[in-house]
Amino acid sequence: MAVPDRIVAVEQAYDDLLRRSLSKIEGDLARLIYLASTRDYNTGKYHHDGLAARFQEEIAGQALELAHREIFGRIAACSLEELVDQVEIYVSSSRQSREEVLQVWQKLEPYRVALPVDVNMAVAQLFVSNIKLALAILRHRYQREELAASRS
């Protein structure tokens, strides 16, 4: 495939991914975790059955990588307050209790695998630090809510 055709195909696959999959996921953090989960831990390559069926495997992989980088860039650039909101949306949308999710995220730090490959080291450090802080802030907020509820 010629380079301009390939670019057009990746853009089409990217739009398709946004329309069919990502738009149904609430919040950028949840989208980031979803996109990171489509990446193979060993090869670093992205795979999505539906997208690969509609486009070529390689084109689908590139579209997923593009979306991953873009959403990561948005999250890394947002303020701590906005990130706390993002983490809250993610935690609230989980089937597990929010305290359980927070505890596991603080212990296992699964968000570290959400980093795209070849990301700037300082930006990666900021992302990890901010998520750590957002989790601590949410935990503090929930503890205060519980305390207030038990008093009333």
Add this chain to the structure above:
Amino acid sequence: MIELSSVIIGIVLLLLGLAIKGWLAARHLQETASATSEAYAAPPCPESFVSRVFSRGDWEFVRGLRADGIERLFRRERKKVALVWVRQTSLMIRKAMREHAEAARQSENLEFTTEINILAQFLILMVVCGILSVAIEAAGPLFLGGLARFAQRLSQRVAKVQESFQAATLAKTAGRIA
């Protein structure tokens, strides 16, 4: 007169010390070869990064929570991020200077004023990295936004000058071979 010369010597020594501190700031990243190559290969920091890390916006939000533990965590984490950025910047400047020295060796018509200008910018950046490194370790990054933005702008300028110098040297070499 003696007092004035002592002050001048003191200032020179202080600047030299800070430049060495700035030069050594990259050593933590250089400890492993993979970290160094990662830092070299990675895309540059976006413009907004420095504003985010060194700004007081997030700090005001954290302070509004009135939780000492979170305030301590915030200060610790931001210090860590800021130091990674300073080390990365120092490493990138050193890389640009090394590449410049290599390109300059191959160049036949070096301009003295351009070379002095580049060297001066390099030394200023090393001093600024040294100041940032010491100040962040001592007090955190929150009051250093202006200096960090200056370092970012200057390091970008040095990298651009080096790139165009290298491109010109390569073009001249290719012209001679042809």
